[in-house]
Amino acid sequence: MTLLAQALETKRVVLCVGSGGVGKTTTAAALAVEAARRGRRTAVLTVDPAQRLKDALGLGALGSQARRVPLATVGARGAHLDAFLLDVKRTFDDLVRALASTPEQAERVLQNRLYQNLSGTLAGTAEYMAVETVYRLAEEGDYDLLVVDTPPARHAVDFLDAPRRLLALLDSRAFAILKDPTTILPAAGSRLAHLVLAAVLRALERFTGMGLVREIGEFVGAIEALTGALRDRVRRVAALLHAESTWLLLVAAPEPRLVAETDTLVRALAAIDLRIGGIVVNRTLPRALFGTATPPPAPPTGVSPTLAARLRRSYQDLRTLAAHQEAALAPLVATGGAPVVAEVPLFPGDPGSLADLATIGSHLFPGGVRHVVPARGLGR
Numbered sequence: 001m002t003l004l005a006q007a008l009e010t011k012r013v014v015l016c017v018g019s020g021g022v023g024k025t026t027t028a029a030a031l032a033v034e035a036a037r038r039g040r041r042t043a044v045l046t047v048d049p050a051q052r053l054k055d056a057l058g059l060g061a062l063g064s065q066a067r068r069v070p071l072a073t074v075g076a077r078g079a080h081l082d083a084f085l086l087d088v089k090r091t092f093d094d095l096v097r098a099l100a101s102t103p104e105q106a107e108r109v110l111q112n113r114l115y116q117n118l119s120g121t122l123a124g125t126a127e128y129m130a131v132e133t134v135y136r137l138a139e140e141g142d143y144d145l146l147v148v149d150t151p152p153a154r155h156a157v158d159f160l161d162a163p164r165r166l167l168a169l170l171d172s173r174a175f176a177i178l179k180d181p182t183t184i185l186p187a188a189g190s191r192l193a194h195l196v197l198a199a200v201l202r203a204l205e206r207f208t209g210m211g212l213v214r215e216i217g218e219f220v221g222a223i224e225a226l227t228g229a230l231r232d233r234v235r236r237v238a239a240l241l242h243a244e245s246t247w248l249l250l251v252a253a254p255e256p257r258l259v260a261e262t263d264t265l266v267r268a269l270a271a272i273d274l275r276i277g278g279i280v281v282n283r284t285l286p287r288a289l290f291g292t293a294t295p296p297p298a299p300p301t302g303v304s305p306t307l308a309a310r311l312r313r314s315y316q317d318l319r320t321l322a323a324h325q326e327a328a329l330a331p332l333v334a335t336g337g338a339p340v341v342a343e344v345p346l347f348p349g350d351p352g353s354l355a356d357l358a359t360i361g362s363h364l365f366p367g368g369v370r371h372v373v374p375a376r377g378l379g380r
């Protein structure tokens with residue numbers, strides 16, 4: 001059994017990380033289809049899938065509700081695959097509701113104008129919420145395996161660091177100042193200084209015309225009431241990320257531009273004790289077919305000598321390209337510090353249908369049927 005097959009069959013969480021546009025979402029979906037076909041109750045959590053893939057997974061409408069993916073068309077009747085679209089805003093609202101001790105406390109946060117603006121745009125919120133949703137689903141226990149897509153690498157740093165940063169913010173002096181700006185003054189500060197600061201703040205409110213300072217104070221006060229529960233939750237989310245049963249898959253493509261980004265990602269992961277378990281190389285010429293160790297295939301019988309010569313030249317061209325790709329990939333794999341567990345070729349069209357995902361699955365798991373030429377539906 002390959003390392004990837006082993007991970008798919010034994011792990012509880014598979015996190016797909018990598019640079020922008022390398023194929024994380026597509027790979028996560030293909031892995032999930034394959035896991036379901038292997039009989040595991042699977043959920044795939046996708047971040048911003050392309051429209052065709054979204055349609056194929058039945059994720060037409062927004063929302064974090066589970067959608068059952070009908071796998072009968074890819075020969076997996078009865079397989080259990082649910083797809084989720086990570087809807088950041090709504091999930092953060094759900095978390096506020098879950099953590100608040102009373103509905104009124106939750107409403108205070110949710111109705112706050114600053115919260116409404118911040119919850120969707122806070123740096124790292126999307127990333128934190130992705131992990132938070134994984135935690136919730138893992139805790140509910142309805143699935144054997146969660147396959148998790150993540151935002152591109154530079155945000156993956158936020159993704160894994162978001163809980164710590166959130167807690168650091170809550171503990172920070174800046175937070176205390178926001179809550180009550182007069183704490184900026186020393187305890188024994190003069191009465192005059194307090195008066196001056198209060199006047200400045202009033203002027204600021206008049207200037208912004210929105211009671212900004214009061215609103216910030218209220219927001220911080222309301223959020224702070226949730227801090228204890230949040231702290232505990234974040235700790236448990238972090239424990240899930242670090243559990244033996246969680247596996248990190250780096251999705252990469254053979255492009256030199258990805259090396260620096262991957263390096264940053266891997267260092268950020270290492271800094272919080274997370275290691276890449278394996279690497280999937282997407283959009284590549286498979287080494288098994290075009291590697292230098294592979295003998296050139298004999299031309300098909302019955303073709304003219306001219307065509308046979310052209311086929312040989314084309315094969316040599318592809319081999320040269322494969323050698324370039326291999327050279328581009330070597331530093332990336334070294335940086336990733338993990339074995340390449342599968343290679344997926346570049347298809348002529350964007351893979352989007354369930355059949356396309358099943359075809360990708362056959363490349364991810366070469367033990368099964370392997371299509372060298374993309375199956376019908378991939379080459380539109």
Ligand SMILES: Nc1ncnc2c1ncn2[C@@H]1O[C@H](COP(=O)(O)OP(=O)(O)OP(=O)(O)O)[C@@H](O)[C@H]1O
Nearest residue numbers: 020021022023024025026152283345346347350351
């Ligand atoms: N092997 C492949 N051959 C051809 N096209 C591919 C392949 N894998 C992915 N694609 C296409 O490349 C594009 C990017 O793929 P995908 O959305 O999966 O990447 P991503 O890493 O999730 O991107 P982002 O970082 O923007 O979330 C999509 O249009 C997808 O259909």
Ligand SMILES: [Mg+2]
Nearest residue numbers: 024025047048
């Ligand atoms: Mg994506």
